[in-house]
Amino acid sequence: MPVTIRDVARAAGVSITTVSHAFNGYEDVGDETKKRVLQVAKDLNYRPSRVARSLVLQQTQSVGLLISDFNANPGSNHFLFDVLAGIHNRLAELGYDVTLLSTTTARQQLISYIDFCTERRLEGVIVMGMRMDDPYMQEVADASLVSVGIDLPILSRHCGYVMTDNVGGAKQGVKHLLSKNHRRIGFVNGHLHAVVSIDRLRGYEDALRDEGIAVDPELIVHSDFLVEGGEKATAALLERRPDVTAIFYASDLMALGGMRHLQKAGRRIPEDVAVVGYDNIDVGQWVVPALTTVGQKRYEMGTSAAEMLVGMLQRKEEPRACVLQADMVIRQSS
Amino acid sequence: MPVTIRDVARAAGVSITTVSHAFNGYEDVGDETKKRVLQVAKDLNYRPSRVARSLVLQQTQSVGLLISDFNANPGSNHFLFDVLAGIHNRLAELGYDVTLLSTTTARQQLISYIDFCTERRLEGVIVMGMRMDDPYMQEVADASLVSVGIDLPILSRHCGYVMTDNVGGAKQGVKHLLSKNHRRIGFVNGHLHAVVSIDRLRGYEDALRDEGIAVDPELIVHSDFLVEGGEKATAALLERRPDVTAIFYASDLMALGGMRHLQKAGRRIPEDVAVVGYDNIDVGQWVVPALTTVGQKRYEMGTSAAEMLVGMLQRKEEPRACVLQADMVIRQSS
DNA sequence: TTGCGTTTCCAAAACGTTTTGGGTACCATT
DNA sequence: AATGGTACCCAAAACGTTTTGGAAACGCAA
Numbered sequence: 001m002p003v004t005i006r007d008v009a010r011a012a013g014v015s016i017t018t019v020s021h022a023f024n025g026y027e028d029v030g031d032e033t034k035k036r037v038l039q040v041a042k043d044l045n046y047r048p049s050r051v052a053r054s055l056v057l058q059q060t061q062s063v064g065l066l067i068s069d070f071n072a073n074p075g076s077n078h079f080l081f082d083v084l085a086g087i088h089n090r091l092a093e094l095g096y097d098v099t100l101l102s103t104t105t106a107r108q109q110l111i112s113y114i115d116f117c118t119e120r121r122l123e124g125v126i127v128m129g130m131r132m133d134d135p136y137m138q139e140v141a142d143a144s145l146v147s148v149g150i151d152l153p154i155l156s157r158h159c160g161y162v163m164t165d166n167v168g169g170a171k172q173g174v175k176h177l178l179s180k181n182h183r184r185i186g187f188v189n190g191h192l193h194a195v196v197s198i199d200r201l202r203g204y205e206d207a208l209r210d211e212g213i214a215v216d217p218e219l220i221v222h223s224d225f226l227v228e229g230g231e232k233a234t235a236a237l238l239e240r241r242p243d244v245t246a247i248f249y250a251s252d253l254m255a256l257g258g259m260r261h262l263q264k265a266g267r268r269i270p271e272d273v274a275v276v277g278y279d280n281i282d283v284g285q286w287v288v289p290a291l292t293t294v295g296q297k298r299y300e301m302g303t304s305a306a307e308m309l310v311g312m313l314q315r316k317e318e319p320r321a322c323v324l325q326a327d328m329v330i331r332q333s334s
Numbered sequence: 335m336p337v338t339i340r341d342v343a344r345a346a347g348v349s350i351t352t353v354s355h356a357f358n359g360y361e362d363v364g365d366e367t368k369k370r371v372l373q374v375a376k377d378l379n380y381r382p383s384r385v386a387r388s389l390v391l392q393q394t395q396s397v398g399l400l401i402s403d404f405n406a407n408p409g410s411n412h413f414l415f416d417v418l419a420g421i422h423n424r425l426a427e428l429g430y431d432v433t434l435l436s437t438t439t440a441r442q443q444l445i446s447y448i449d450f451c452t453e454r455r456l457e458g459v460i461v462m463g464m465r466m467d468d469p470y471m472q473e474v475a476d477a478s479l480v481s482v483g484i485d486l487p488i489l490s491r492h493c494g495y496v497m498t499d500n501v502g503g504a505k506q507g508v509k510h511l512l513s514k515n516h517r518r519i520g521f522v523n524g525h526l527h528a529v530v531s532i533d534r535l536r537g538y539e540d541a542l543r544d545e546g547i548a549v550d551p552e553l554i555v556h557s558d559f560l561v562e563g564g565e566k567a568t569a570a571l572l573e574r575r576p577d578v579t580a581i582f583y584a585s586d587l588m589a590l591g592g593m594r595h596l597q598k599a600g601r602r603i604p605e606d607v608a609v610v611g612y613d614n615i616d617v618g619q620w621v622v623p624a625l626t627t628v629g630q631k632r633y634e635m636g637t638s639a640a641e642m643l644v645g646m647l648q649r650k651e652e653p654r655a656c657v658l659q660a661d662m663v664i665r666q667s668s
Numbered sequence: 669t670t671g672c673g674t675t676t677c678c679a680a681a682a683c684g685t686t687t688t689g690g691g692t693a694c695c696a697t698t
Numbered sequence: 699a700a701t702g703g704t705a706c707c708c709a710a711a712a713c714g715t716t717t718t719g720g721a722a723a724c725g726c727a728a
Binding site: 349351355363364367388389 | 682683
């Protein structure tokens with residue numbers, strides 16, 4: 001049904017070769033014929049078939065986008081969406097198509113993601129939304145398929161990654177509070193067996209030390225990244241050290257819980273206690289006062305991943321770790 | 335580099351025909367040889383090339399997903415993301431791949447989306463995030479390409495759509511307030527040149543009439559879907575009719591603005607004034623009190639669109655309008 | 669012996685491109 | 699007249715599958 005190169009050749013009275021050459025910028029086709037061929041092609045509405053092209057060229061110019069748990073990610077939705085947009089837009093600019101691929105459906109079909117990619121001759125894959133303990137991780141690491149992980153710090157022969165500098169991010173957040181002359185700064189961290197918690201703690205400590213302030217263990221409390229946890233942790237912190245003038249939270253959700261408690265306890269924000277969160281979730285800009293926070297450059301993470309992948313694909317670049325600076329968003333809570 | 339059907343044939347000592355037949359359930363291959371072929375294929379890690387398959391079969395088993403303004407959609411992000419997940423997961427179950435495609439990318443502005451699809455031999459396309467006045471709309475409507483729109487009420491020869499029942503949704507919201515014995519219910523609508531505003535107004539009026547309550551024009555005020563607009567509209571409404579006991583907003587953002595004003599004006603929610611919004615955005619569950627709202631079944635919209643498209647593709651079903659019921663979420667603000 | 673079914677296998681064409689290795693005119697030099 | 703160069707064009711192979719139309723081998727009935 002669709003019009004092929006053969007139809008164009010016949011209509012223009014030339015060979016298939018000539019049509020192909022006319023389209024692909026070869027020098028050995030006369031101006032006159034070239035014009036005629038292109039005109040005929042346009043008239044017939046000819047579009048060269050990518051699948052035939054892929055077959056003969058042995059490259060599809062398309063990559064997979066592996067999203068873990070595509071349906072059940074209410075928390076990180078916009079995170080994934082923004083990254084997704086970045087990946088796709090940059091990849092499109094670079095001439096690559098992106099095919100979606102989720103672990104949930106792939107698992108249903110009992111086919112590994114590697115098999116999925118080789119069947120389709122995808123040239124590479126970007127992996128996101130996956131946790132370090134995901135069973136797919138092993139496959140990603142071992143794969144001979146070129147891949148880039150988002151927030152997935154695995155570096156192997158064919159596998160690079162892009163993530164955000166959590167140490168630096170936390171440092172920025174605390175430095176911001178220091179610049180507002182706060183000296184007794186509480187820190188509500190997540191559980192310590194998450195990698196980000198360790199990094200953010202480092203950042204908190206580094207910032208204080210840079211300013212010559214001793215780290216006071218009483219000011220540090222651990223929680224679970226969630227709202228209620230933040231609320232309780234804040235209560236405990238205030239009990240222990242009622243003199244804090246600022247609190248840094250390792251997640252926005254905990255910061256929201258904390259603000260709830262602070263307001264209940266009659267502390268004004270930011271006059272009595274300043275608050276800084278982490279993640280830059282949407283809600284932050286709607287609460288009163290609006291939440292100061294440090295977030296990831298989500299769209300940029302996507303574009304970076306896209307560029308890294310294409311670099312590895314086209315210029316045989318070595319896989320590397322791309323660490324992006326965190327993004328400080330200053331609002332009314334500090 | 336990748337292992338082909340020829341490699342398998344050679345290794346198993348049969349013709350490529352036999353390998354193909356063994357894989358595709360033909361009856362004319364002996365039990366003994368069939369077992370050997372499959373074993374050899376597994377040993378060699380053979381995966382049939384979809385691109386070669388697509389070429390000879392003249393079908394790619396893959397569809398496009400056209401997303402308008404992929405990068406600049408902060409408001410409706412999770413809406414698109416959830417729909418996207420629904421589309422992809424259902425489509426994967428049905429054996430289709432999905433290729434991303436956005437209107438924004440510079441490269442893709444040079445080439446129409448129809449051309450994009452025919453080049454790749456995509457069998458159909460699902461369109462989302464597009465507004466009725468988008469220049470791409472014309473193309474979608476005229477296309478001979480099979481397509482399904484999300485929230486895009488266009489019905490043509492090859493083009494169906496799925497959207498949410500806005501009349502029914504608004505009706506549900508207002509009925510909920512009526513069931514709480516509210517009788518003077520204000521309505522803060524969006525601008526009237528949006529289709530949804532007209533529908534939601536209809537729903538508001540229908541609900542009141544069903545209960546035998548006259549529609550009071552003084553209780554209806556128009557705004558712009560946004561926070562500040564909702565705030566001002568609420569102020570105006572309270573000025574005009576201080577006796578309202580409930581307000582229905584045509585968007586959550588306006589409801590948030592409204593709640594801000596109500597609290598400033600010293601009205602308790604929901605004791606003095608009950609509030610119901612529309613859209614079910616994430617923020618709604620974090621504000622205090624949590625916002626009652628009516629939303630769309632986002633994931634289900636995706637799966638429905640996927641099923642409709644595949645129905646049109648495989649069973650030659652006629653394009654149709656699929657109208658889903660709205661989703662009432664009752665929280666503390668009402 | 670011939671003819672006819674089964675069962676199991678295969679050669680070759682086809683799908684729509686790209687690319688290689690020429691070929692034919694034509695003109696300008698020797 | 700032969701040679702060489704240039705400008706333009708093309709046939710055919712290749713990419714990795716599926717499918718069509720047999721073919722070979724065998725047994726069985728006439």
